[in-house]
Amino acid sequence: MNLKQLSALLELSQTTVxxxxxxxxxxxxATRARVQAAAKxxxxxxxxxxxxxATGRSRVIGHVIPKISTHAMVNPIFADFxxxxxxxxxQCGYEMLISVVDVAEEEAAYRSMKRRGLVDGLIVSAPRMNxxxxxxxxxxxxxxAVHGRATGTDRPYSWLDVNNRRAFARATDFLIDLGHxxxxxxxxxxxxxxxxxxxxxxxxxxxxxxxxxxxxxxRQDEMTEGYGWRATREMLALPDPPTAFLVSSVICMLxxxxxxxxxxxxxGRDVSAITHDDQLSYLRxxxxxxTFTATRSSVREAGQRLARMVIDRIDTPEAPHAHELLEAxxxxxxxxxxxxx
Amino acid sequence: MNLKQLSALLELSQTTVxxxxxxxxxxxxATRARVQAAAKxxxxxxxxxxxxxATGRSRVIGHVIPKISTHAMVNPIFADFxxxxxxxxxQCGYEMLISVVDVAEEEAAYRSMKRRGLVDGLIVSAPRMNxxxxxxxxxxxxxxAVHGRATGTDRPYSWLDVNNRRAFARATDFLIDLGHxxxxxxxxxxxxxxxxxxxxxxxxxxxxxxxxxxxxxxRQDEMTEGYGWRATREMLALPDPPTAFLVSSVICMLxxxxxxxxxxxxxGRDVSAITHDDQLSYLRxxxxxxTFTATRSSVREAGQRLARMVIDRIDTPEAPHAHELLEAxxxxxxxxxxxxx
DNA sequence: GGATCACGCCAAAGCGCTTTGGACATCGCC
DNA sequence: GGCGATGTCCAAAGCGCTTTGGCGTGATCC
Numbered sequence: 001m002n003l004k005q006l007s008a009l010l011e012l013s014q015t016t017v018x019x020x021x022x023x024x025x026x027x028x029x030a031t032r033a034r035v036q037a038a039a040k041x042x043x044x045x046x047x048x049x050x051x052x053x054a055t056g057r058s059r060v061i062g063h064v065i066p067k068i069s070t071h072a073m074v075n076p077i078f079a080d081f082x083x084x085x086x087x088x089x090x091q092c093g094y095e096m097l098i099s100v101v102d103v104a105e106e107e108a109a110y111r112s113m114k115r116r117g118l119v120d121g122l123i124v125s126a127p128r129m130n131x132x133x134x135x136x137x138x139x140x141x142x143x144x145a146v147h148g149r150a151t152g153t154d155r156p157y158s159w160l161d162v163n164n165r166r167a168f169a170r171a172t173d174f175l176i177d178l179g180h181x182x183x184x185x186x187x188x189x190x191x192x193x194x195x196x197x198x199x200x201x202x203x204x205x206x207x208x209x210x211x212x213x214x215x216x217x218x219r220q221d222e223m224t225e226g227y228g229w230r231a232t233r234e235m236l237a238l239p240d241p242p243t244a245f246l247v248s249s250v251i252c253m254l255x256x257x258x259x260x261x262x263x264x265x266x267x268g269r270d271v272s273a274i275t276h277d278d279q280l281s282y283l284r285x286x287x288x289x290x291t292f293t294a295t296r297s298s299v300r301e302a303g304q305r306l307a308r309m310v311i312d313r314i315d316t317p318e319a320p321h322a323h324e325l326l327e328a329x330x331x332x333x334x335x336x337x338x339x340x341x
Numbered sequence: 342m343n344l345k346q347l348s349a350l351l352e353l354s355q356t357t358v359x360x361x362x363x364x365x366x367x368x369x370x371a372t373r374a375r376v377q378a379a380a381k382x383x384x385x386x387x388x389x390x391x392x393x394x395a396t397g398r399s400r401v402i403g404h405v406i407p408k409i410s411t412h413a414m415v416n417p418i419f420a421d422f423x424x425x426x427x428x429x430x431x432q433c434g435y436e437m438l439i440s441v442v443d444v445a446e447e448e449a450a451y452r453s454m455k456r457r458g459l460v461d462g463l464i465v466s467a468p469r470m471n472x473x474x475x476x477x478x479x480x481x482x483x484x485x486a487v488h489g490r491a492t493g494t495d496r497p498y499s500w501l502d503v504n505n506r507r508a509f510a511r512a513t514d515f516l517i518d519l520g521h522x523x524x525x526x527x528x529x530x531x532x533x534x535x536x537x538x539x540x541x542x543x544x545x546x547x548x549x550x551x552x553x554x555x556x557x558x559x560r561q562d563e564m565t566e567g568y569g570w571r572a573t574r575e576m577l578a579l580p581d582p583p584t585a586f587l588v589s590s591v592i593c594m595l596x597x598x599x600x601x602x603x604x605x606x607x608x609g610r611d612v613s614a615i616t617h618d619d620q621l622s623y624l625r626x627x628x629x630x631x632t633f634t635a636t637r638s639s640v641r642e643a644g645q646r647l648a649r650m651v652i653d654r655i656d657t658p659e660a661p662h663a664h665e666l667l668e669a670x671x672x673x674x675x676x677x678x679x680x681x682x
Numbered sequence: 683g684g685a686t687c688a689c690g691c692c693a694a695a696g697c698g699c700t701t702t703g704g705a706c707a708t709c710g711c712c
Numbered sequence: 713g714g715c716g717a718t719g720t721c722c723a724a725a726g727c728g729c730t731t732t733g734g735c736g737t738g739a740t741c742c
Contacts, residue, residue, distance in 0.1 A: 001456075002727095002728060002729085003728060003729060003730095004728075004729095012691080012692090013691070013692045013693075014692090014693095014728090014729080014730090015691075015692055015693080015694095015730085015731080016690080016691055016692070018729070018730060018731090019691090019730090019731090022730085025689095026688095026689070026690060026691075027690070027691080028689080028690060028691090031690080031691085043452070043456065044456075045453055045456040045457045046457065046728080046729065047394075047456075047457060047458045047727085047728050047729065048457040048458060048459050049390050049393040049394045049399060049458055049727085049728080049729090050394050050697090050727070050728035050729035050730090051728080051729055051730080052390040052697090052729090053388075053390045053391050053394050053696095053697045053698065053699085053727090053728080053729070053730095054696080054697055054728080054729045054730040054731080055697085055729085055730065055731095056697075058390060060438075065423075065424065065427065067424065067428070073622040073623050073625070074420040074421050074423075074424045074621075074622045074623065074641075075420065075623070076417075076420065076621075076623040078419075078420040078423075079415040079416065079417065079419040079420045080415050082415075082419075082439060082441075083406065083408065083415045083441055086406065086439060086440065086441025087408070087441055089441070090440065090441055090442060095438055095440065095459065096438065096439045096440070096441075097401075097436055097437065097438050097439075098423060098427060098437045098438075098439055099427065099431065099436065099437070100423075100424055100427025100428055100430070100431055100437075101431060111384070112386055115342075115384065115385075115386040116386045116387065116388060116389040117388045117389060117390055117391075117698090118389050118436065223623070224622075224623050224624065224625055224626075225623070225624050225625075225626065226625060226626040226628070229626075251623050251624070254595055257599075258598075258632075261602050280415075280417075281414040281415045281565075282414050282415065282416070282417040282564070282565050282566070282592050283565065283566050283592070284414070284565055284566075284567060285565075285566065285567040285570075286567050287567070291599075300415075343697095343698060343699085344698060344699060344700095345698075345699095353721080353722090354721070354722045354723075355698090355699080355700090355722090355723095356700085356701080356721075356722055356723080356724095357720080357721055357722070359699070359700060359701090360700090360701090360721090363700085366719095367719070367720060367721075368720070368721080369719075369720060369721090372720080372721085387698080387699065388697085388698050388699065390697085390698080390699090391697070391698035391699040391700090391727090392698080392699055392700080393699090393727090394697090394698080394699070394700095394726095394727045394728065394729085395698080395699040395700040395701080395726080395727055396699080396700065396701095396727085397727075458728090
């Protein structure tokens, strides 16, 4: 059933039927009701491609996943983030298009998306320091919103971010309050903006309490379980090992715990650790006290809100850029305790 | 730059330019070369929406994620699977559309996708026993391929699956060889087809060695870390606890390990465990011997191949249905050892 | 009573592509 | 020289929608 057939059936013009369904005022309420009833009865849905062609808007938002190499890690927060964004999209009548592209072809991919009229807007994920994509997308003229921020870019853009600096400063502070002095940082790759900010927060908090950051206690890498384990194991073997760890993700934290336990130590007693927790659904726990003390912020909610943000960019490009800074909660679990003496 | 402008520039008709670019024979090689050069020089990309409207094919493949409730788990294999599928799609000139829909509206979502001409085909994920989606999609007339199988459906359909039955039978057999007699199964939800098959394999292997499946040693639930921990903890507290565990996912396995260690036991010595491992990229390890003994099969590769399978369905709907049964490797790690006496 | 206006409807153009059904040369062949 | 075959190209008609501009009709106002 298409517009033509539906309007023939109703003995109305395509114009009137279209305008009736799209809420224009110059249709009498009587005919509008009649049209809506018929549309419902025949389960009429306008063809998206025709609609897009006629309006110039595709009602699709793109998410680009740059692929480093064949074996590179897929971001574990991806699934929950997508779910959040998808919820907003379906509420707002948008579709989500995901494009896996080789990192070398990322720029070409954006250009192609624009030229082919594939998407109305984009979500930019995992911004790096001085991320070139912001300038690129402004140049291309594709609305977007960034999940995170890109230190070093001076042009305005819309973003939503967790206050990573403050979260890690608070976590560090909390560990210092517990008497810890040698606090390690198991960070994500610091070319990533969020990891950079976390280190800032960590170092600031140390300095504010007259502690000197020690390069031997700082690591950065892709946040896998294996990395958490390796880093912890190595640092516990130092002559003057840390008594506490600040960890960038729960996945890493799993590795940290493994290393701590393998060393015959108990987490929360002999060694403390705080992780950032994106509330990934498949790692959720139940029970009164969480296993891990964590700075917690829902990545699914971030997806929901960021999706709304791109849609706003598309609808009102002239509006000023939006910024949302989510504060992470510091949730006390069983992985922290007073520093051993 | 659109077709009209490009053809004006070349002083050719739109027809000729279009046919030149689409490889039709009735264009001289000289003009074809000229057209291609101009298209390249101006980075011409046909508008996807117009192309789709004209051809009736959108070159988009849909993935539907049914959302149980606001807090339901997002499948952890999702990200890697999507990445694999996305790789194939970009090679074949397809786009991937992801739709998060409330489970109650799943059927309506499929219908709508078809009517709106949004997608040319679909991937069906996480089939349940007697999954109604297969009949539904056949009725709607949307090509699809299933990731897994749906026991109880007698109509033919294209699928790709891991040989879950054999994988779990082999794993069980291996544990029996090591002297284990009380082997627990920490399964996924058995309404899911894969979990059902895993239990079959497990029970068959037990019976083949004259062991009786014990309901007290079998659990099923959503495969979270917390579930693995809870199930293990409870079973270890039984009067006659299991000495080995068969676990449905690495995420669960993390919980199993936690429970084992909390009980003061050592995995691979006091208690053995084998998990199914989808080779999720963010849980990957390095090192010579893996931590976990596992039945291993790459979900990313599954994504790649299944994407190819839907594309084939779209291109040649009259071809017989394809089936691929991937065998999981049994990889020996450090989580298994001889049964303690 | 005629001008004005709002209301409700519609014909037709257009979005950017593909495809059908020729048209026009050129060529080889009898 | 005429005829069919072949090789190149093109005008125009769609694909299914939205939107512009206009057309009647009846009510309103001086």
